[in-house]
Amino acid sequence: MRSDDPADVTDRSAELLEVLRERSPLVQNITNAVATNFTANVLLAIGASPAMVDIPTEAEEFARIASGVLINLGTPHEEARAAMPATAQAARASDTPWVLDPVAVGALPVRTTLARELVALRPTIVRGNASEILSLAGFGEGGRGVESTDSPEGALDAALSLAREHGAVVAVSGPTDVITDGRQVMRVSNGHPLLTKVTGAGCALGAVMAAFASLESDALVAAIAATSVYTIAAELAAEKSSGPGSFAAAFVDELARIDADTVRARMAVA
Ligand SMILES: Nc1ncnc2c1ncn2[C@@H]1O[C@H](COP(=O)(O)OP(=O)(O)O)[C@@H](O)[C@H]1O
Numbered sequence: 001m002r003s004d005d006p007a008d009v010t011d012r013s014a015e016l017l018e019v020l021r022e023r024s025p026l027v028q029n030i031t032n033a034v035a036t037n038f039t040a041n042v043l044l045a046i047g048a049s050p051a052m053v054d055i056p057t058e059a060e061e062f063a064r065i066a067s068g069v070l071i072n073l074g075t076p077h078e079e080a081r082a083a084m085p086a087t088a089q090a091a092r093a094s095d096t097p098w099v100l101d102p103v104a105v106g107a108l109p110v111r112t113t114l115a116r117e118l119v120a121l122r123p124t125i126v127r128g129n130a131s132e133i134l135s136l137a138g139f140g141e142g143g144r145g146v147e148s149t150d151s152p153e154g155a156l157d158a159a160l161s162l163a164r165e166h167g168a169v170v171a172v173s174g175p176t177d178v179i180t181d182g183r184q185v186m187r188v189s190n191g192h193p194l195l196t197k198v199t200g201a202g203c204a205l206g207a208v209m210a211a212f213a214s215l216e217s218d219a220l221v222a223a224i225a226a227t228s229v230y231t232i233a234a235e236l237a238a239e240k241s242s243g244p245g246s247f248a249a250a251f252v253d254e255l256a257r258i259d260a261d262t263v264r265a266r267m268a269v270a
């Protein structure tokens, strides 16, 4: 498989969805108070097994047995903050892939310092919106709270810089998601604007990336596969919903229903 060949990546993404359903990876989440329940439901729907293990000592022990780990900085309370670096180190030491979501880094001092510390611990994937990726790379001041005020294309240089400095895949979300390992740059154009009207949609995508990264050693392909399955499910859900509330429910349903053939037919990667 060539990770820069859209046809190969499409095939592998479809296959990875089937592997995910067979293996049901155990995904550990240290995530925020807003997105916790939605994230767990998204993971269950897609076929993974969520565990919100986020307190010191337990979290780092769990990272050794988890299939993948998400560390998300959305509401970084003291206990979670204390657990994060040791969890990242334990994940690294035990070859558990881990995803960093630097929610709202930029102007907010506590999470911005913490995000810089964590990114130096070599996440497998850094996932954020464009403003977050620009800020983490030192290229911007942050978005509007948790929302982006920048475009993924405008964050490409920042993503390349972060990827090269830290040896991570960087996935920048937006209307077209831009994903890079510091050499290749791939774009996923699936998705629907209703995803931006459900809080935690970006956060839950990070957890899905941790699930896929546990199944595929090429983290670029894992991030593309996760984004594609997720955003195609959003397209299907949007066709059946009348607004953000019914969309959120339909989205969880479509994550549970989506199959490999649908991924092959609809995936728009280039
Ligand atoms: N305008 C848009 N059209 C289609 N999909 C979008 C749009 N904006 C974001 N998405 C999708 O929504 C999901 C969350 O992305 P985003 O809203 O950028 O993250 P965050 O919630 O962290 O700010 C991603 O899967 C992304 O592809």
Ligand SMILES: Cc1ncsc1CCOP(=O)(O)O
Pocket (backbone or CB within 6 Å): 032, 034, 035, 074, 075, 103, 146, 198, 199, 200, 201, 202, 203, 204
């Ligand atoms: C609203 C909010 N405030 C702190 S974390 C959070 C959730 C952000 O979720 P997402 O980044 O997925 O939109």
Ligand SMILES: [Mg+2]
Pocket (backbone or CB within 6 Å): 103, 104, 128, 129, 146, 202, 203
């Ligand atoms: Mg976010």
